Amino acid sequence: MTSFEGRVEELRNVSIDCFENSNIYSTTFFLTHCHTDHMKGLRSYIFLKRLADETNVHLYCSEITAHILATENTFAEVVHKIRVLPVGVSTIVNIPSHTGPAEDITVTLIPTGHCPGAVMFLFEGEMGRILYSGDFRLCEGDVSRLRQLHYLDGTVKAIDKLYLDTTFLSRQYLQFPSRHSSISILCSHISSWLQEEPDNAIYIEMPANYGSEAVFIEVAKCLGMKVHVKDRAYNIYKNIAEIREAVTDDPCCTRIHACLPCGHKFLTGDKTTMLPCQGKLMKLRIIRLCAMSFTSKVYDGSLESAVLQSACKELFRICYSSHCSYRELEHFVQYLKPRQIEACVIPRNMEVADILQLLREISRGGNGYIDLPVLTVSSRKVTRNGVSTDVKTFFSSRHTEQQNTITSHNETNMKEASQCNMQNEEGYVDSEICRLIAEDLKPKIGDHDVDVRHRISQAFLETAAALNKPAVRKNC
Ligand SMILES: [Zn+2]
Ligand SMILES: [Zn+2]
Ligand SMILES: [Zn+2]
Known part of the structure; x- marks a missing residue:
C-alpha cells in the first residue's frame, strides 16, 4: 500500500x-x-x-x-x-x-x-x-x-x-518463488483436483481486482479451459488480445472460476461450498494466491513450502507475489x-x-x-481532523513564500474543522477542507497565474457547497 x-x-x-x-x-x-x-x-x-x-x-x-x-x-x-x-x-x-x-x-x-x-x-x-x-x-x-x-x-x-x-x-x-514457478504449482493443483471427480470445480482467489491476469493466461493454456471472470473484468479483458483468449463471461462453459469480488465470504455446507455463478453448493477447492503468509520461516525456496493448506480443508494458499x-x-x-x-x-x-x-x-x-x-x-499521515499533512505542508510552504496574514486565519479554520470533527458532524470537515483550499488558492496581488487560480479556487468552492448539502434520505 x-x-x-x-x-x-x-x-x-x-x-x-x-x-x-x-x-x-x-x-x-x-x-x-x-x-x-x-x-x-x-x-x-x-x-x-x-x-x-x-x-x-x-x-x-x-x-x-x-x-x-x-x-x-x-x-x-x-x-x-x-x-x-x-x-x-x-x-x-x-x-x-x-x-x-x-x-x-x-x-x-x-x-x-x-x-x-x-x-x-x-x-x-x-x-x-x-x-x-x-x-x-x-x-x-x-x-x-x-x-x-x-x-x-x-x-x-x-x-x-x-x-x-x-x-x-x-x-x-527474503525470497519468493518466481511467478512462473508459482503458476506451475497452481496448474498442477488445479489439474489433479479436476481429475479426481467430474463435478469438482476450482475457485482462484486473487489478491486484487486486477493484477493476476498472467495467471489466467497460463492456466487456460495449461488446462485447456477458460477462466470464468466477473462481467466488469471481462469487459476490460475482451479489449486485450493476450487475455481475451483465456477468459469467459459464460459461467457454464468451465470448471475454473475467478468471478467474485475480492474478499468474498463463501457459504459452506457439508464438504461443499456455494459458488454464486452456479447457484448451488458444489465440491469447490479455493486457491488463494498471496504472498503475506509466506515469510522466510514458511517459504524456504522449495516447491512444497510454496503451498499452505488451511485448517479449512479445501482452502489452499499458493505463494504468488507481484512485488x-x-x-x-x-x-x-x-x-x-x-x-x-x-x-x-x-x-x-x-x-x-x-x-x-x-x-x-x-x-x-x-x-x-x-x-x-x-x-x-514517503509517509502519508492523516491528522485527527482528517487534514492530510500534505495539505498542511502545502499551506505552510505557500504562506512562507507569500508572508501574508492568511496563515493565522487558516490555522484558526483548521482548529475549527478539527473541533467540528470531534463533534462528529459528518461531511463538514471535507467541505471545510475544500473551502480552506479554495481560500488559499484565490488569486493574490502579484500572482502571475490569476486565471488558473481563480478557476481552481471556484471548483473547490463548488465542491465545498455540494458537500455541505444535507444528504437526501431515501426510503427503501
Ligand atoms: Zn500499490
Ligand atoms: Zn499495485
Ligand atoms: Zn463463476
Missing part, C-alpha cells in the same frame, strides 16, 4: 499516483497502474473537473491503463484528456507551469510485471534522471535486460533519485546504484527508522555499493 504523496520534489507541477490534496494544483499527472492505493482522488469531482476544464492539464499512462479507465463511466467526460504514452520508447512531455514557461521532460515507460499496464516512469531533463518505480516485481537479472535503463554501449544510466516500491522490504520476506522480495530489491538497488532513494511503502508493523536501516543494508550489500545514497521515506 503506497504512502507516496504524489509530488516528486524535482518536478514542479507534476503529480504521480496521487490526485488529492495539494496535487490538485499540478498540471501534469501520471498514473502507473490501476490499483486503488495509486488512484487516490482520481475519481473525485474536483480532480475530474480540473482535468476536464483545463486545456493544458493531462493524465498520462500506458495504453492498457487507459483502456481500464475508459471502461468506467466515471471517466467518460475526461477520456480525451488521458494521453497514452508508448511503453519502452522515450517521449517528450510538455509540463505547463502556473508561473513561468513550460518545461519539456523526457518520459520513458518501463513495464514492471506487476499487473496489466503497470509501468515505471523514467523522467529525464534538466532536473536530472528520476526513476519512479510504481509497484513492481523484477526478478534478479531482469533489470539488466531493461534497455531503457542502459546507454547504447550497455552501461547503466546514472539514476539521481529512485522512488522505490518497498512493500516487502523486510527480512521476513519484489527483499533479495530482489537488494539486487535492483545494487544494480542501479541510485544517488538517492525514497521508500514509497511503509511495510506493516514498521517504523520509518526501520525502513531507513533496511535501505542502508540493501545499498551496501554484497556487491560493494559503498557510496551510500541519501535515504528518505
Whole structure:
C-alpha cells in the first residue's frame, strides 16, 4: 500500500499516483497502474473537473491503463484528456507551469510485471534522471535486460533519485518463488483436483481486482479451459488480445472460476461450498494466491513450502507475489546504484527508522555499493481532523513564500474543522477542507497565474457547497 504523496520534489507541477490534496494544483499527472492505493482522488469531482476544464492539464499512462479507465463511466467526460504514452520508447512531455514557461521532460515507460499496464516512469531533463518505480516485481537479472535503463554501449544510466516500491522490504520476506514457478504449482493443483471427480470445480482467489491476469493466461493454456471472470473484468479483458483468449463471461462453459469480488465470504455446507455463478453448493477447492503468509520461516525456496493448506480443508494458499522480495530489491538497488532513494511503502508493523536501516543494508550489500545514497521515506499521515499533512505542508510552504496574514486565519479554520470533527458532524470537515483550499488558492496581488487560480479556487468552492448539502434520505 503506497504512502507516496504524489509530488516528486524535482518536478514542479507534476503529480504521480496521487490526485488529492495539494496535487490538485499540478498540471501534469501520471498514473502507473490501476490499483486503488495509486488512484487516490482520481475519481473525485474536483480532480475530474480540473482535468476536464483545463486545456493544458493531462493524465498520462500506458495504453492498457487507459483502456481500464475508459471502461468506467466515471471517466467518460475526461477520456480525451488521458494521453497514452508508448511503453519502452522515450517521449517528450510538455509540463505547463502556473508561473513561468513550460518545461519539456523526457518520459520513458518501463513495464514492471506487476499487473496489466503497470509501468515505471523514467523522467529525464534538466532536473536530472528520476526513476519512479510504481509497484513492481523484477526478478534478479531482469533489470539488466531493461534497455531503457542502459546507454547504447550497455552501461547503466546514472539514476539521481529512485522512488522505490518497498512493500516487502523486510527480512521476513527474503525470497519468493518466481511467478512462473508459482503458476506451475497452481496448474498442477488445479489439474489433479479436476481429475479426481467430474463435478469438482476450482475457485482462484486473487489478491486484487486486477493484477493476476498472467495467471489466467497460463492456466487456460495449461488446462485447456477458460477462466470464468466477473462481467466488469471481462469487459476490460475482451479489449486485450493476450487475455481475451483465456477468459469467459459464460459461467457454464468451465470448471475454473475467478468471478467474485475480492474478499468474498463463501457459504459452506457439508464438504461443499456455494459458488454464486452456479447457484448451488458444489465440491469447490479455493486457491488463494498471496504472498503475506509466506515469510522466510514458511517459504524456504522449495516447491512444497510454496503451498499452505488451511485448517479449512479445501482452502489452499499458493505463494504468488507481484512485488519484489527483499533479495530482489537488494539486487535492483545494487544494480542501479541510485544517488538517492525514497521508500514509497511503509511495510506493516514498521517504523520509518526501520525502513531507513533496511535501505542502508540493501545499498551496501554484497556487491560493494559503498557510496551510500541519501535515504528518505514517503509517509502519508492523516491528522485527527482528517487534514492530510500534505495539505498542511502545502499551506505552510505557500504562506512562507507569500508572508501574508492568511496563515493565522487558516490555522484558526483548521482548529475549527478539527473541533467540528470531534463533534462528529459528518461531511463538514471535507467541505471545510475544500473551502480552506479554495481560500488559499484565490488569486493574490502579484500572482502571475490569476486565471488558473481563480478557476481552481471556484471548483473547490463548488465542491465545498455540494458537500455541505444535507444528504437526501431515501426510503427503501
Ligand atoms: Zn500499490
Ligand atoms: Zn499495485
Ligand atoms: Zn463463476
